[in-house]
Amino acid sequence: MSKVRFLYVGAVLLALALVAAARTACAADAGNPADDRQQVLIEVLQSDAPKATKAITCKQLALCGTAKAVPALAPLLADAELASWARIPLEVIPDPEADAALRDAMGQVTGRLLIGVINSIGVRGDAGAVEALAARLKDRDAEVASAAAVALGKIGGPAAAKPLETALAGASPDVRSAAAEGLVLCAEKSLNAGNQADAVKWYDLIRQADVPRQRIVEGTRGAILARGSAGLPLLIEQLRADDREMFYIGLRTARELGTPEVTKAVIEELGRLRQPRPEAPETPVLKSARYGAGDQWADVTAKLAAAMSNHQLSIVVSNDLAGDPAPSQVKSLQVTYSLGDEEKTVTVAENETLQLGEAGPEDDPRMVPLIYALGDLGHPAALPVVLEAARDGSWRTRVAAVRVLGQIGDASAVPVLVEAAQAAGELGQRALESLDRLEGEAIDKAISAGLGQVSGPTKAVLIQVVGSRGIQSAVPQLLEAADSDDEPVRLAALNALGMTVGFDQLDKLIQRLVEPKDAQEADVARTALLLACTRMPDRNATASKLLAAMPGTPVDRKVALLELVGAVAGEKAIAGMAAAARSDEDALCDAASRLLGEWMSPDAAPVLLDLAKTLEDEKYKLRALRGYLRIARQFDVPIDERTAMCGETLQIAWRPDEKKLALEVLARFPTAEGLSLAVPCVRDAALRPEAGETALAIAAKVLDADPAAVAAAMKAMIEAGGERSEIDRAKALMDQAALKAAG
Numbered sequence: 001m002s003k004v005r006f007l008y009v010g011a012v013l014l015a016l017a018l019v020a021a022a023r024t025a026c027a028a029d030a031g032n033p034a035d036d037r038q039q040v041l042i043e044v045l046q047s048d049a050p051k052a053t054k055a056i057t058c059k060q061l062a063l064c065g066t067a068k069a070v071p072a073l074a075p076l077l078a079d080a081e082l083a084s085w086a087r088i089p090l091e092v093i094p095d096p097e098a099d100a101a102l103r104d105a106m107g108q109v110t111g112r113l114l115i116g117v118i119n120s121i122g123v124r125g126d127a128g129a130v131e132a133l134a135a136r137l138k139d140r141d142a143e144v145a146s147a148a149a150v151a152l153g154k155i156g157g158p159a160a161a162k163p164l165e166t167a168l169a170g171a172s173p174d175v176r177s178a179a180a181e182g183l184v185l186c187a188e189k190s191l192n193a194g195n196q197a198d199a200v201k202w203y204d205l206i207r208q209a210d211v212p213r214q215r216i217v218e219g220t221r222g223a224i225l226a227r228g229s230a231g232l233p234l235l236i237e238q239l240r241a242d243d244r245e246m247f248y249i250g251l252r253t254a255r256e257l258g259t260p261e262v263t264k265a266v267i268e269e270l271g272r273l274r275q276p277r278p279e280a281p282e283t284p285v286l287k288s289a290r291y292g293a294g295d296q297w298a299d300v301t302a303k304l305a306a307a308m309s310n311h312q313l314s315i316v317v318s319n320d321l322a323g324d325p326a327p328s329q330v331k332s333l334q335v336t337y338s339l340g341d342e343e344k345t346v347t348v349a350e351n352e353t354l355q356l357g358e359a360g361p362e363d364d365p366r367m368v369p370l371i372y373a374l375g376d377l378g379h380p381a382a383l384p385v386v387l388e389a390a391r392d393g394s395w396r397t398r399v400a401a402v403r404v405l406g407q408i409g410d411a412s413a414v415p416v417l418v419e420a421a422q423a424a425g426e427l428g429q430r431a432l433e434s435l436d437r438l439e440g441e442a443i444d445k446a447i448s449a450g451l452g453q454v455s456g457p458t459k460a461v462l463i464q465v466v467g468s469r470g471i472q473s474a475v476p477q478l479l480e481a482a483d484s485d486d487e488p489v490r491l492a493a494l495n496a497l498g499m500t501v502g503f504d505q506l507d508k509l510i511q512r513l514v515e516p517k518d519a520q521e522a523d524v525a526r527t528a529l530l531l532a533c534t535r536m537p538d539r540n541a542t543a544s545k546l547l548a549a550m551p552g553t554p555v556d557r558k559v560a561l562l563e564l565v566g567a568v569a570g571e572k573a574i575a576g577m578a579a580a581a582r583s584d585e586d587a588l589c590d591a592a593s594r595l596l597g598e599w600m601s602p603d604a605a606p607v608l609l610d611l612a613k614t615l616e617d618e619k620y621k622l623r624a625l626r627g628y629l630r631i632a633r634q635f636d637v638p639i640d641e642r643t644a645m646c647g648e649t650l651q652i653a654w655r656p657d658e659k660k661l662a663l664e665v666l667a668r669f670p671t672a673e674g675l676s677l678a679v680p681c682v683r684d685a686a687l688r689p690e691a692g693e694t695a696l697a698i699a700a701k702v703l704d705a706d707p708a709a710v711a712a713a714m715k716a717m718i719e720a721g722g723e724r725s726e727i728d729r730a731k732a733l734m735d736q737a738a739l740k741a742a743g
Contacts, residue, residue, distance in 0.1 A: 037064050045072040051081050058085040067095035074101040083113050087120045099126045106132055115147045122151030130155060134163035137171065137179070145171070146178030153182030156189035161202060168209050180206045180215035184222060191226050199226040217249050224253045231257075232265055239269045239370075247366060251373045263379035266370055270385055273364040283308075284356065287336040287343070291321045293329040298322035304335070304356065309425030311395040313356040317348050363393055368400040375404030383408055390416050399427050406434030411446035413438070418450065421461045435465045448474040451481070460488040467496030475500050479508060490517075491524045498528030503536055510549045514557050526560055530567055539570035547576040559591045566595035571603070578607045581620065593620040597627030602635045605645065613652055625649065625658055633665050643673045650677060656686040663687070663694040670701040672709035679713045682720045692717065692726045699733045703740065711737035 041064075044057045058076070061069050069089065076086035090098045103126070105117045118136065121129045129151075136148035149167060152160040164186065167179035183202045191199040203226055206219030220238060224231035235257070238250030254262045289304045290297040300321045307315060315321075317333045325331070333354060336345045348354045371389055374382040386408065390401035402420045405413045413434075420431035435447070448471055450462055463481060466474045478500060481493035497509050509529055516522035536542040546565045550558045562580055565573045580592035593611070596604055604627070611624035631637070632645040642665065649662040663681065666674035675698040681691035695717055699710045714734035718727055 038066065038069055041065075042069055042072045045069075045076070051079075054082055055085040058082070058089055061089040062092055065089040065093045067093065067097040069093065070095070070097040070101050074105065077101070077105040077117060078109050078113065080113065083109075083116055087116055091120050091123045099124060099128060102126070103129050103132060106136070111141070111144075114141075114144055118144070118147040118151050122147075122154035125155050127155055127157065127159070130160050130163075133160075137163055137167045137175065142172060142174045145175045149175060149178035149182040150185070151182075153185030156186045158198065161186040161198070165202075165205060168205060168211070173210075176209065176211050177215055180209060180211040180219065184215070184218050187222055187226065191222075196226055196228075213245065217245060220246065221249050221253050221256075224250075225256060228257075229259065229261055232261060235262070236265055236269065239266070239366075248369070251369055254373055255376050258377055260379055260381065263374065263377045263381055266373055266377065267382055267385050270367060270370045270374070270389070273367050273370070274389075275363070282339060284337040284339045286356075287338060289333065289335045291317070291325065291331060291333045293326040293331045296326035296329070298325040300333070306425065308356050309423070309428075311425070315354045315356060317350050317352055317354060361394065363397045367393070367397050371397065371400040371404055375407040378408055380408065380410075383410065383412070387413060387416055390420060395427065399430055402427065402431045402434050406430075406437035409434065409438050410440075411442045414443065414446040414450060418447075418454075418458060418462055418465070421465070422457050432461075432465065432468070436468045444469060444471045444473065447471060448477065451477045455489075456486065457488065459486075460492040463489065463492040463496050467492075467499040470499050472500050472502065475502065475505060479505065482508075482512065491521065494521065494524045494528050496528075498531035499535075501532050503538070503541065506532060506536070506542070506545055507549075510545065510561075513560060514549055514553050522557075522560070526564070529564055533564055533568050536568075539568050540572040543568045543570055543572040543576060547572070555585055555587045558585070559587055562588065562591050562595065566599075569599075569601065574599075574604055574607055577604075578611065581611055581615070581624070589617065589620050593623040593627075597623050597630065599627065599631075602631050602637050605631045605637075609645075609648060622655075622658075625653060626661075629658060629661050629665070633661070633668075639669055639671060640673070642669055643671050643677070646674065647677050650681065656684075659684075659687055660690045663690050667694045667697045670698040672702050672706040674698055675702060675709060675713045679716050679720075682717055682722065688722060692722055696726065696729050696733070699730075699737075703733065703737060707737040707740035710734070711741065 038061065041057050041061050045054055049057075054076070058073065061073065065073075070093065073086045073090055076082040077090075079086075087102075090102060099121075102117055102121050102124070106114065106121070106129070109117060118133065121133065133148045133152050133155075137145050137152075139145045139148070145167075149164060152164055161183060164179045164182045168176055168183065171179060183206055187199040187202040187206075190196075190202070200223060203219045203223035207216050207223055209215070209219075220234070224235050224238075227234065231253075235250055235253055238246045238253070241247050241250070254266055286301065286305050286308060289299070289301045291300045292298055298321070303321060304315065307313075315333075317331075319331075321333065331350045333348045333350075334345065335348070335354065335356075336343065337356075338344075346354070367389070371386060374386060386401050386404050389397050390405055390413075391398075393401060398420060402417060405417055409417070417431045417435045421428050421435065423431070447462060447465055447469065451459065451466070451474060454462060459481070463478065466478065475497070478493045478497050481489050482497060484490045484493065494509070494512060497505075501509055509525065509532055513522060513525040513529055516525055533542050533546070543565050546561050546568065550561050553561070558580075562577070565576050574596075577592045577596050580588045581596065583589055583592070593615075596608055596611070599608075608624045608628035608631070612621055612628055615621040615624060628645065629649050632642050632649070637645075646662040646666050650659055653659045653662070659681065663678055666678055675695060678691055678695040678698060681687045682695060684691065695713060699713060703710050711734050714730040714737065717730045718734070721727070
């Protein structure tokens with residue numbers, strides 16, 4: 001090891017030893033004198049210890065340092081490598097000696113060291129340093145002057161604020177910004193102390209000063225908050241400002257104030273910006289769209305339809321539409337649409353822009369953030385104006401309003417949200433989310449009452465909301481709608497029944513699966529039944545209802561019912577599966593054996609074992625056996641039961657593959673009983689390698705617990721013969737077992 005490396009390692013070891021000693025010292029009983037608790041640390045700082053050690057020691061003094069440590073720390077403030085470490089304890093030592101040391105250092109250090117000392121004075125809030133800090137506001141180093149300004153702000157009070165006021169008016173731009181920051185801190189401390197007048201004065205000085213915009217913003221926010229309700233005119237001034245940043249600081253401050261008067265002011269601003277909206281232009285109906293060239297085209301109808309539904313009516317024709325369907329060729333977009341009674345087809349060349357109809361006039365862009373602010377303020381007085389915006393605003397305004405209705409809406413919002421929910425894209429999605437978000441029995445009643453008053457797409461949307469909210473009182477109306485000739489209404493009702501129907505009406509939903517009008521209805525009914533059945537409190541009763549519907553039902557419906565039975569699970573479900581597995585209908589045997597093989601609890605094991613023993617069809621017999629073995633391998637069952645299951649498998653399995661799987665399980669869960677099952681398999685040539693390895697692995701693991709069993713098993717294995725290496729291992733284990741048994 002080199003000399004340098006040796007010295008480095010030695011320094012590290014010394015540091016660790018000193019830190020350990022420091023911790024012991026700092027952790028001494030409270031009854032010991034302070035000198036005994038920190039003397040070791042002080043001596044380290046006054047020694048020739050490496051600087052790395054001294055740095056760690058400074059951190060330790062932050063935990064237990066007192067005035068006595070200050071003389072050892074103060075000289076380090078002039079050390080470029082240790083100054084920041086020394087300031088850590090000096091910032092937290094509660095004694096005035098620490099303040100004095102930092103004040104003295106202000107006259108002894110320069111540059112970055114001086115800035116660090118000033119920052120620490122600010123952290124301590126040392127009022128005794130105000131005069132010295134005020135003098136530093138005129139320092140030729142702008143960074144030093146700026147640090148002094150912020151430190152004065154952290155100290156606070158009129159004495160600290162006065163030099164900051166002077167600097168705000170006449171210092172250099174950089175220092176003026178820091179002076180404004182310091183005055184913000186002074187104002188905050190003053191306001192927290194209940195001195196509103198000083199806070200208002202300083203905030204006003206800041207927002208009227210020649211300082212960077214960020215400081216103006218901070219001053220304006222503070223001036224409004226400090227005035228309280230008297231700050232409303234200033235708040236409204238910001239809400240009407242053409243400057244975007246000042247407008248948003250007005251919104252932020254409105255949220256912070258949060259009073260009813262603020263809500264009223266925001267409502268009035270929204271009303272002032274709202275203009276009568278002309279009739280929206282007729283929207284084209286997209287028929288088809290494709291992008292490409294020659295004989296290479298990609299269908300982009302869905303992509304353009306989604307863009308239109310989200311009010312994106314200007315589309316640049318490029319590969320972003322569908323990749324590059326016609327490489328090395330100039331492509332185009334062909335769109336067919338109808339407008340009124342007229343159908344048109346237009347072709348737009350690559351890199352040109354397609355305008356998908358005329359966008360209606362947009363509201364003032366400030367309306368959307370004002371609406372969101374009303375939502376956050378949460379006052380009921382805002383509801384009428386938000387409802388109006390949700391009904392009659394531009395697209396973006398409506399999206400914002402329907403989202404906010406989910407925060408502040410009541411039953412009166414339901415019709416507006418239902419209408420909006422019929423729109424495609426984000427508007428419809430936000431409306432559905434708000435309908436689902438609103439809480440209370442009154443909302444449920446309003447939604448249920450609306451079901452009997454609407455039809456067509458509106459009814460389908462309302463039914464969807466009933467389902468997502470789980471309004472069980474609407475089940476009679478849903479059952480009626482499930483017989484509707486209107487397919488969207490009928491399918492929506494079936495789906496909603498899955499989330500609302502009770503056990504007493506479950507038969508009616510089962511019947512829709514058994515006798516569907518078409519394949520689509522069968523799929524919806526199956527999904528709804530799955531939702532409903534898994535909600536039912538009594539699994540056995542639910543499984544019984546499903547099984548009772550199977551006789552006389554077409555086989556594909558029987559299979560669907562059987563799959564639902566499998567999802568319900570429970571004793572009745574397992575018994576029903578066992579009966580189906582013995583059915584004369586092959587499709588039922590196939591489904592039942594598959595479902596039992598995938599069962600998610602160990603209680604299917606006895607049925608699977610019985611089927612594996614008694615079924616005649618080898619395909620299903622094997623499936624049952626592997627399902628039984630899967631439970632032994634994967635589920636948490638008592639180890640003696642697991643071992644017994646492996647023994648059953650070894651006894652009835654007719655293929656080596658399943659016997660090898662059983663041996664693998666025995667090896668993973670070793671017992672003396674498992675060892676006695678594995679050893680006889682050594683005599684089977686098809687199992688010899690796996691059985692031998694399993695027996696040896698188990699023997700090694702159970703040797704201590706049952707040496708007699710290991711000795712007997714290894715003897716039998718040796719007598720069976722085999723590979724020399726295995727015989728040698730068996731002999732070694734037998735010898736070890738004999739020694740343990742003898743000892």
